[in-house]
Amino acid sequence: MKLHSKDILGMKELTPGEILLILDTADSFAEVSTRDIKKVPTLRGKTIINLFYEASTRTRTSFELAAKRLSADSINISTSTSSVVKGETLIDTARTLEAMNPDIVVIRHSASGAPHLIARMVRHSVINGGDGFHEHPTQALLDMLTIRRRKGSLKGLEVAIIGDIAHSRVAHSNIHGLTRMGCRVTVCGPAPMIPRDVEQLGVSVTCNMEEAVRNRDVVMMLRIQFERHRASFPSIREYAKFYCLNEERLALANPGALVMHPGPINRGTEIAPDIADGMQSVILEQVTNGIAVRMALLYLLSGGSP
Amino acid sequence: MNKVVMDGEEIERSITRIAYEILEKNRGADALIVIGIRTGGVFLASRLRDKISAIEKREIPFGILDVTFYRDDVTKMDNKPKPGRTDIPFSIDGKKVVLVDDVLFTGRTIRAAMDALIDFGRPKMIQLAVLVDRGHRELPIWPDYTGLDLPSSLWENVKVHLFERTGKDQVVIEEEG
Numbered sequence: 216m217k218l219h220s221k222d223i224l225g226m227k228e229l230t231p232g233e234i235l236l237i238l239d240t241a242d243s244f245a246e247v248s249t250r251d252i253k254k255v256p257t258l259r260g261k262t263i264i265n266l267f268y269e270a271s272t273r274t275r276t277s278f279e280l281a282a283k284r285l286s287a288d289s290i291n292i293s294t295s296t297s298s299v300v301k302g303e304t305l306i307d308t309a310r311t312l313e314a315m316n317p318d319i320v321v322i323r324h325s326a327s328g329a330p331h332l333i334a335r336m337v338r339h340s341v342i343n344g345g346d347g348f349h350e351h352p353t354q355a356l357l358d359m360l361t362i363r364r365r366k367g368s369l370k371g372l373e374v375a376i377i378g379d380i381a382h383s384r385v386a387h388s389n390i391h392g393l394t395r396m397g398c399r400v401t402v403c404g405p406a407p408m409i410p411r412d413v414e415q416l417g418v419s420v421t422c423n424m425e426e427a428v429r430n431r432d433v434v435m436m437l438r439i440q441f442e443r444h445r446a447s448f449p450s451i452r453e454y455a456k457f458y459c460l461n462e463e464r465l466a467l468a469n470p471g472a473l474v475m476h477p478g479p480i481n482r483g484t485e486i487a488p489d490i491a492d493g494m495q496s497v498i499l500e501q502v503t504n505g506i507a508v509r510m511a512l513l514y515l516l517s518g519g520s521p
Numbered sequence: 522m523n524k525v526v527m528d529g530e531e532i533e534r535s536i537t538r539i540a541y542e543i544l545e546k547n548r549g550a551d552a553l554i555v556i557g558i559r560t561g562g563v564f565l566a567s568r569l570r571d572k573i574s575a576i577e578k579r580e581i582p583f584g585i586l587d588v589t590f591y592r593d594d595v596t597k598m599d600n601k602p603k604p605g606r607t608d609i610p611f612s613i614d615g616k617k618v619v620l621v622d623d624v625l626f627t628g629r630t631i632r633a634a635m636d637a638l639i640d641f642g643r644p645k646m647i648q649l650a651v652l653v654d655r656g657h658r659e660l661p662i663w664p665d666y667t668g669l670d671l672p673s674s675l676w677e678n679v680k681v682h683l684f685e686r687t688g689k690d691q692v693v694i695e696e697e698g
Contacts, residue, residue, distance in 0.1 A: 217601060243589075
């Protein structure tokens with residue numbers, strides 16, 4: 216069993232069979248993180264570089280722990296302390312890193328398509344750690360693993376994705392992934408935050424949150440991407456009034472519906488604190504499963520012939 | 522050409538004999554743990570555990586070990602083996618672990634299994650039980666309990682079929698080609 220490409224650039228590029236392979240592999244890797252000694256020798260001698268052009272706590276930490284638990288060597292480069300501040304271009308940085316013979320480079324960049332550009336130029340594997348508004352495939356995979364471990368299967372589940380759909384790479388990756396695996400997906404948000412023609416990706420659209428939540432098995436909330444709204448955000452209070460997941464709204468969902476959020480959460484804006492910390496919330500499980508998914512990807516991409 | 526070298530009854534008798542040998546060598550079942558190596562060793566280990574538990578009239582702990590993470594060849598492979606779940610829900614510190622596999626061949630799986638076990642704790646000792654020892658070792662590893670010594674040639678394939686997986690109990694030699 217293998218992935219068809221040397222890179223993981225987006226959910227759009229993955230087949231259902233590949234998604235299944237990644238999730239099954241991640242299921243086995245999850246056990247390693249529950250041990251006293253959280254380390255296996257599988258990727259000894261492999262080098263993994265995390266090249267992050269945007270702020271990140273959980274994704275970068277998660278990739279770093281995944282690499283370390285597989286005994287690979289991992290290096291973090293954050294651009295504020297690198298030669299990027301001296302004016303080096305993305306391509307020059309990528310070529311320089313390639314000359315140091317890494318096996319896998321994880322790239323996060325504010326420009327959509329940056330990891331794809333690099334992947335075409337280098338021999339090593341590239342994993343997209345989030346590019347602009349485009350994709351964040353490892354987040355979608357860890358979301359799918361979390362849902363599958365709770366619900367047993369993805370097929371036929373009703374999933375609502377609510378918030379700033381247009382600016383959310385998490386939403387885009389989940390739409391591609393979840394629809395591919397047989398979920399019925401509804402996206403919801405204020406009209407300016409819904410991308411035009413999003414229906415063509417096979418999802419339903421509504422601007423009414425009650426309608427979006429009613430009879431869902433999974434309610435996935437998104438963070439308002441304040442940093443991507445250059446013009447000032449109209450009104451946080453108004454947004455929260457219509458789109459904050461609170462107790463009354465969650466009660467409309469199916470019993471036992473999962474509440475998800477990719478983090479970091481804005482408490483009281485898109486999700487009420489008692490819901491974020493409540494019985495139905497799997498927000499912290501998402502974080503735990505993120506390490507397993509990233510271990511699986513590093514494992515599946517490492518070695519062999521390029 | 523397939524040749525049956527063990528039938529269901531013979532497999533059953535081997536497991537019974539190995540169960541008594543384990544109890545004899547360890548003077549009972551104190552601190553004994555049975556761990557099956559995925560995938561071939563799991564059902565054998567479970568039968569062996571049931572047999573020992575029945576003789577001793579108490580439950581012997583049973584675990585499952587997947588050695589994929591510890592193999593010495595995975596990073597060289599394009600088609601990665603799909604790792605299975607390891608399930609050892611108890612401490613192995615100070616315990617006598619009986620590792621169980623279906624066929625002992627090069628010994629590399631057992632090397633990986635021992636490395637994996639030691640990451641779980643410090644067992645008092647590790648013993649090895651196999652249904653078939655087909656020879657051709659590449660590492661200095663020897664079984665403590667063997668169902669059948671089967672000198673084989675390298676172009677033959679020794680397959681253990683168990684009821685739990687394939688619906689029948691049988692050990693066969695398959696010739697390639």
